Each structure stands twice: as structure tokens, then as C-alpha cells.
Amino acid sequence: MESLKGMAAIITGSAQGMGKGIAMVLAQRGVDVAICDVKQDVLEATAKEIREATGRKVITGAFDITDESAVKKFVGEVESGFGKIDILVNNAGIHPLKPIEEIESKEWDLVFAVNVKASYYFCKAILPGMRSRKFGRIISISSEAGKNGGTVAALHYAASKGAVLAFVRNLAQQVGADGITVNAIAPGRIATAMSSAVSPEENQKFINNSITKSLGKPEDVAYAVCYLASREAAFVTAETMMVNGGTLRD
Template sequence: MSILTAPVSVDSRELEGRVAVVTGGASGMGLATVHALARRGATVAVFDLAVLGDGDLASLPADRVRPVAVDVTDGDQVDRAFASLLAEQPGLDILVNAAGVAPPTPFEFITENEWSRVLAVNVNGTFLCCRRAVPAMRSGGWGRIVNFSSTAGKTISTAGGAHYTTAKHGVLGLTRHLAKAYGPDGVTVNAVCPGLIDTPMTRGLLPEESLEKATRSFPVPRVGQPWEVAELVAFLASDRAAYITGAAVDINGGDLIV
């Protein structure tokens, strides 16, 4: 079974005609989100430093996905990418901020540069993309922003460092502020808070035995799959979630209740 796509048929076209941007969409939960949105009919611009391989998108219509090389920490690059997209498309409907980094450096060994880099990717990148997306969504009278926080945004990080925990708390604060500000304009802003999900980032932080040990006590005793997070994001990006905003939705196998 693919870790990117749901093991059930998704034939809904509920996002037909919608234009989406997914940051960090070249791998992990971001890539699974690209699949989930495109399979529902959205046209998706993938903002990432990495290059998508043909195999990553083989099951998707070629005209549904547009890879764009963007460093989300660079405001000029973000501005140019959005300007180019909006010059070609009639508007922007969905923004998913999935780009993130989570080095496991112990607190006393975190350098200023590393601290700044982690906050730049996880918080500044979210801010820079939201700053460009909000005016386009307000203009269209409809928008969905889904920011990636983490269980680290609710408690502390399982594997990442103190800078990652700090960043993911910051994402939740930004999410709530934007939800309050732009709800009257038809724009909802929510966060997803994944726990331990089977991604290259997680595998790079925790070996197999550590993952199994960590998840054994969960009410759902396993590692989560990227497609499961992507399905939640797709729901929050749809009309079905029109009355949900400012939420921080857990998807962690019950980790926080044990």
C-alpha cells in the first residue's frame, strides 16, 4: 500500500477548479497532500527546494501539478513565485504550509544560526506565504489556509529540538490570529498537528526500534501514514470544513491522551 495515497477510492471532484499551493510538497506529508488535492480536482503548485521526480507524480494528471523551486525563507523568492502563479491562474484558493525542518540538536548545542534556520523555515516561511496568499483569497471571497504545526506545538517535540518545539507553537499562534482576522472575508485558517508519521524526516530522526517503542503505548499503536494526514488537510481545504477555523487538529494515534 502506498504511503502517499488513501487505500480507498477518492472520486470526489470537490476541489475542481481550485488553485492550490503546497510548500514542502516534494516529499513526506507535503507530497501526500499534493496527491490528495490533485485527485480531488485542484491544480497544485508545489513550492519546494527539492525537485519532484516523475515517479512521485506518475498517478496524477500532468496538467494538475506544477513544481516550482522556492526557498520559503526568502521573501523575494516567495513573492516572485506567487506573482508568477497569479499571473497564470485566475486566483488562489488553497495554501498548505507543509515545509519544515526538525533537527534533534540538544538545547545547549543549538547555535544561533541553527536556531534561526529552524524558525525561518517553520515560522517565517509560513508567514511569508500567508502574506502573499491572503490578499488573493480575500479578493476571491473564498480561501483555505492549512498550516502544519505538530504535537510539538501542543506539548514538546518527541524527536526534534527546542527550536522545533518553539517554531510549532509559533505556527499555532499565527494560525489563530489569521483565522480571527480573515474569517469575515471567507478565508478559514487552520492547523494540523501530526504526531509520529512515517516520513523521511521522521525516519532520519528515529530508528525503527525507537519508533516502535514510542508508538507501542498509543491507543492506535503504530506510526501514522502521510496519506492519513493528507486526507485531513484535503477535508480542511474543502467546503465541508467551512465552519472550522482557528482549529489545531490533532492526528497522532491518541498520543496526547496517554
């Protein structure tokens, strides 16, 4: 996809897993990437790996994305460092697996803070620049659980991922006339640390129920991000793309 060359992106929660895969694949296609995560050591190792593999510029930010002032500071640093931000991938997420009886109110708020509210912080900080340049691609990682409630998902997690779908459909309407698209990706089970917290039996059930007879890889989601981030996807907005091996069809 030639049209990604020369773009600049922020990917949240990108020290490992899907975020790392997305950052690497974007960089391989000529995008300078800003990666951020709470896991500072892993983040620096990932930055080194991306620089060595692709030769692209990589900016890192080790902070908690639920801190609005830290988000604003990072967005400012990335805008100065890259001169612009074309792509925002709201990827960071947490999924404490437990039944409703064990969810404390504080944890409910934390799940929504990381999985939903932090995306509002990032979008608010990034939109003025995107609007002035009349171009932007915002992609939020939801989940199959946000569409169907999930099979093993926790209640707060599924609810937060459903909120992500409404978030993109609303924001898309507010920014579309400025050349900015806002879309979601709803992955099925992807082989990362998050899915390894699910029992092997449950992951096998997912595989059996899939058309592809497999779990997904972080790169499978990254390739979908590449399309939605491209100039060619200008007419695709307020959409949810499922990347799930055919497990959920609607």
C-alpha cells in the same frame, strides 16, 4: 469530497514526504497543485508523478522559502497560471535533532525562518487574492511537539511548532470575515524522511503509545487537509486537528 474539484493549491516543501502526499491526494480530488521545494530534481520527478497519476495541472518552484522575494514571485506565477489560489498548505519544515547545548543561534533562526516566518511570507502574498475572491483555506502543519513539547523533539523545533498554533489562531481572526479559514494540523509520528532520523526504538515507543499501534502515513495527514480545505469546513477555523493515532489526547 466533491467540493474540492476545480480548486487551486500551493503546498510548500512538497518534493517528498507529507507535502508530496498532500499534493497527490489533493490532485486526485481535482485540485491543480503548485509544489515548491529546494530539492529541484526530486520536485520535478514528483510533479511528473502527480501529472501522470491525476491529469491535473502542476506548477513547480525550486527555491528556498526563506527568501521572501522568491515566495512573492512564485505566488504571482501560480496566480497567473491557475487564475487563483484557493488553498495554501504551509507544510515545509526542518527538524535538526539535537540537545540545547548543541543548538547554535544561527540554526535557531533558520528553524524559525523555515517553520514559521516563511508561512507569513506566503500568507501575506496570497491573502490579497483570497480576500478579493472571498474564499481561502490556509492550513499549517504544526506537530504534536507544538502542543506537548514533544518526546524526542529538539527545543527550537518544538518552540517553532508551538508558534504555528498561535499564528493560525491570530491570522484566523484577521481574515475570517472574508471567507478565509486558517487552521493547523498537528501530526504525530508520520513515516517520512524526517521521522526516519529518529531511532527505531523511539519510533517503536510512539507506536506502543498509540491507540492504532502504528506510525501515520503522509496520506493520513492529506485526508485531514482535504477536509479543512473543503467548502464544507467553512465554520471550522482557528482550530488544531490532531492526526496522531491517538497518542496525544486533550
